[in-house]
Amino acid sequence: MQELYPAQIAQRLDQLTELSVALASSHDMELLLERILMVAKSITNADGGTVYRPSADRRSLCFQLSVNDTLGLHHGGSGGTAVDIPPVPLVDDNGGKNLASVAAYAANFGVSVNIADVYQADVFNFSGMRAFDRQFNYRSQSFLTVPMRDHEGELLGVLQLINAKDRDTGVIGTFSPTDQRFIEALAAQAALALTNRQLIVQLEKLLESLVNLINIGIDAKSPYTGRHCQFVPELTMMLAEAVHETDDGPMADFTMTDADRKELWFAGLLHDCGKITTPVHVVDKATKLETIYDRIDLIDTRFEVLLRDAEIRALRQQLAGGDAEAIGAELAQEQAALADDRAFLRRVNVGGEGMRPDDQERVHRIAGRRWTNPAGSDAPFLSDDEVRNLTIRFGTLNDDERKIINNHIVMTVRMLESLPWPKHLRRVPEFAGGHHERMDGKGYPKGLTRDEMSVPARVMAIADIFEALTAHDRPYKKAKTLSESLEILGKFCLNGHIDPDLFDIFVRKKVYMRFAGKYLDPAQIDAVDEAKIPGYVP
Template identity: 70%
Template sequence: MQELNQTQIAQRLEQLIELSVELGKRHDTDALLERILQVARGMTHADGGTLYRPSEDQRTLEFAILFNNTLNFYQGGVSGQPVTAPGVPLYDAAGERNLAAVAAYAAHFGLSVNIEDVYKADVFNFSGMVKFDQMHGYHSQSFLTVPMSDHEGELVGVLQLINATDAETGQIRAFSQTDQRFIEALAAQAAVALTNQRLIAQLENLLEALVNLINIGIDDKSPYTGRHCQFVPELTMMLAEAVHNTATGPMADFRMSDGDRKELWLAGLLHDCGKITTPVHVVDKASKLETIYDRIATVDTRFEVLLRDAEIAALKRKLAGAGEPAQIDAELAAEQAALRAERDFIRLANVGGEAMAAADQERVRSIARRSWTGPDGQAHTFLSDNEVQNLTIKYGTLTEDERKQINNHISMTIKMLEALPWPKHLKNVPEYAGGHHERMDGKGYPRGLTREQMSVQARLMAIADIFEALTAADRPYKKGKLLSEALHILGNFSLNGHIDPDLFDIFIRSKVYLQFAHKNMDQKQIDAIDESRIPGYTP
């Protein structure tokens, strides 16, 4: 059995130190596993090796990497070749521990297994190995199997080396005790690195799950907002990638790392989290008179009372002989027709729209001054002050106070996100998420930031937010606009200081709008686009 001299031991120690430094820097699990196995192979001059990882249910050891130098055989890891070998069961069909397979044995007992010649060993079942040798004309001999466990003793992997070779002669030899101790030390280092990666991944998954939990709450409160919370980050990332790939123009220097992408994605998911504090009847206000219910039904009832009262008054006049019946009927028909016309007008006014004419607003006030007799037998004005205020809303369905409530969601988003202890690599999430209602000219909200005060990420999220809102076909208070209409509005926004014109140019030039439309918009909304006619864009 080969013994190491002091120089060789020093070299191995140096390898371990270098590996420790390297493991702390690697973030790709496949590359990390690859490096672990390479160093183990180099230390022992092993001809082959395998690295197993436990399955999610901890019942199987699955191959992560499998290589053999003599056979030029390499699967898994960063090879790009999938591992075709079946995993090693940790338990049999009866639920008993599998102790026949050497890798499973090492995993169960947390012990290294060093075998000088597997063909002379009768403790373990090597039938699979024998079959492999026969198929490939190979001769497996020495085996070193080392389990890798975390700080709590939980299995994170099994490292197995095959056929140690003499560095000078190339002859197969047994793994020495020194080999074993060094590989055990390497396995311990590797386990720490893998555990750190697993814990980081678990924390990141937990964070994303909590983000989704918030969105589930918003979605349950308002399915329209929930859809928006999913589509805005998707569109944001599409535009961000297009900007990242831009090689010319003002945005040519913008680049994102994988960490930057994750940070922006989380910000997109959370960009409207403050809406969880906004009353649902305000978020989803489909008509001007809607609160918890649409009060147009109450107004309709008052019109029915007026129609009924007009009919009763006409009948009383007939009974009293206070006029010709035909004349009374004609006057009744005219009065009721006028009431029905007013009812239809109020119903239309309740819908809301792009703009309400001043004459229509005055007509609402005129109708409001009518008198009707309520259930209490008292005379009342036909519409309350609050109903008049809502029915005369010029744009959309929200009063000024309700619009302030809606706008406050972004302040709440910032407040909620800034209250969280974000790690360094996610520290920009509040700024990215909190800036999508700012404008390039400083007229946005809540902070009135200008273009120079905003990150590129916040500026591109603003475009994604507006475009999704314009084209969304599921909002209760409006129809989704045609693609050409939405692009026309966005183009004007790029000209008037609302959105970033450089990012808008990439949004059009890279066909991000079309990619998103075909994936997520109703096909009836996707009309023909003449890019030369889009305001603010030069093909």
């Protein structure tokens, strides 16, 4: 047993202190474990060492990292060579604790095991180690095995060191009680660092699961928005990466770290979370007259009443001695006019890109017809609300419903700003809440201009629009082709709606094509002449 001098003890304490600082700032689990093992080797001057981690079912110990200086072995971690060693069972064939393996023993009982010479020890089964020695012409001798447990006693891993060497002569000796106490202190620090890292990972997984939970709720509420909540984050990241890789032009200074990417990804997932408060009959309004049901059927019934009344009137005229041929011709003309008006209303009930003024006027003329309602009263053929909806110029939403839809972004911002975001995710509300803003300040909810918006928020605005244009699962519109969508985006670029610099990268880097190849129907992927895209200069 080698005697330690005060200077050596001080050096070990310095190493423990440095390790504590390093563990506090480490985010990579593999490198974290490697740092723990290498410091443990240095403190004890061990020739080799192994780190075990419990399996997912916690019934065995898996080799996570293994190094040996004499043999030049480095499996796992930064060594680049995968660990291909069978796991060590924690239970025996009868379901009891495995007492034959020193690593399993230390793990099962939470105690350190210090063996001076494994060839002289008859308590544990070292047949695997002896086979290793024969294969590599090595001589294993001293072992120090220390469990790593968290504050609740949960096993996090096992640290095992092999062959303590004299620092002056290199002769293999034993691990001293001082060595053991230092490694136990190191294991305690390591367990704390591993626990903290696992908690961080678990919290991040929990956060992402809660985000997915919200999107599942939105999807279940409206299947037409589920695709949007999944694909906008994808397209946002595609465009953001293209901007990140751009090394010239106005966007050359934009870069992202892994933390920035995670922040933007969360924002993309949550960009429409406010829709969970939007009524389904507004989100899914497929036709102008739809509420809980499509009220065009009520209007069809009124046409049936008018057709019936016309036929009854004609029959009465004939019974009164009128000219049957003239009456029949007049009836046919009236029926044809009613059928034409009926077909017209059914057609305009479907939303479009823009309703013509003369079609709007025709709706008003039809509304002026009179009919006898179920109460027997004379009434206008269309109610004011029906006229208001049937004359919607763009899409299927009237002004009040559009305000309700637009309010989803207000609710998104309110919901996200109410959460205590950690520092590395603090911009999620700003990124997610800006995808309906415009570069000219005419967007909502805050009326921000381009200079007041971050690049990620401007990126998401383009992703949101392009995904909506190409979506083929909306009940109120047909999916646009690539060329149609790019033409509309180009016009938005010219009229101050989207960022022209980002749109240039979107087209130039073929971001639209990468997205189309993954998610669009092949029928939508038509030939695109980029020279004809408004606002884009090849």
